[in-house]
Amino acid sequence: PKLEGICYYRTLDDYLWVKERISAGKSAVIIGGGFIGPEMAAALTENGMNVSMVFPDEYLCRNILPDYLARPLENKYRDRGVSIHCFDRPEGFAAKDDMVITRTERGKEIESNMVLICIGIVPEVSLAKSAGLHVADGIVVDEHLQTSHVDIFAAGDAVFFPNNAIGRMTRFDHWDNAIHQGRTAGRNMAGAKEPYLHISYFSSQLFDFYYEAIGEIDPSLNTYADWQRDKTGVVYFLRDITIRGVLLCNMRGRINAAREMLDKRIAPENLHAAIR
Structure with a gap:
């Protein structure tokens, strides 16, 4: 009990x-x-x-x-x-x-x-299962957010979708993703046939340390830190010299600039002041 x-x-x-x-x-x-x-x-x-x-x-x-x-x-x-x-x-x-x-x-x-x-969530997929939809780590959808049933689309935290930012299927538990997926799913239900390409971000406030993160945020990757001052700056997550993820530390209002940096091939020494 x-x-x-x-x-x-x-x-x-x-x-x-x-x-x-x-x-x-x-x-x-x-x-x-x-x-x-x-x-x-x-x-x-x-x-x-x-x-x-x-x-x-x-x-x-x-x-x-x-x-x-x-x-x-x-x-x-x-x-x-x-x-x-x-x-x-x-x-x-x-x-x-x-x-x-x-x-x-x-x-x-x-x-x-x-x-x-506080150990995360498990997607609620019982309705999808009862409807006979394909379920894995969430409700499986294609790039158009279409489920295994041609007339059913899905969006939000419970969706297992092709994530363009990291190159694999994933779930993304954040309001930014849910809003943009919902819009795309709605347009596609009306016949738009648009692929879901939006790259969502997430953020957190931990005492006086605030961060926004986008792309493949994986500490096992190589990183390059471009500091403006103590704990204010940008951390780039790199595969070779390809930017896979960007972490903005105590920098608000720069997420679109960070999104534009993803998948660019830039040597670390040339990343200084790339985002200001």
Whole structure:
């Protein structure tokens, strides 16, 4: 049975549940250190809560940020009072009065007023399955957002589509993608036959560090950082000298310029001041 005080953070109702329980001096455990977890930890900390994080990776945002950005960011979380438990996972939860005890695989017991499970979402595809549509990691569509049924189109977070930016099928859980896919699907249902070519971005605010990212954001790629000043600048993700992704750090209003840089072949030494 689900314990009172534990929230699997996925929906608007979950947001409202958390909002009602935010109170300075109370405590929260965040499970997950990828995208939503760090956002939630920063927001709760700024609202005066005592926050602990538990995640299996070596450091925060490991699948998004290069280590030379992620590690200083994690240090900022520690400086703000966030207790970081990396290389660890929850093993179980128990109730204690009005608190929740989180027990981890490494033997930690963390007491808190609430536990937020921030480990991503699973697409809701039951309707698509019942309709006989092809389903994989979401509702499978072609470049026109047409499903395996000729008269059914799909768009949004639950869609598994050919992503032109990274050259493979993927889902993209972000409002920018949902809006543009919806428009394209609507036009195609009316007979336009337009391929979906929009390259969507995502963004995050983590204390005073804001980023926008577009394209193939993969820390295993080679990167080139073009800093204007401390932690303000552009990080390029490169395959050979081809720009596959762009990360804008504390630079707002430049996403269209970043989008135009994708797939250009530019030697790193020539990327200085390419986006300002």
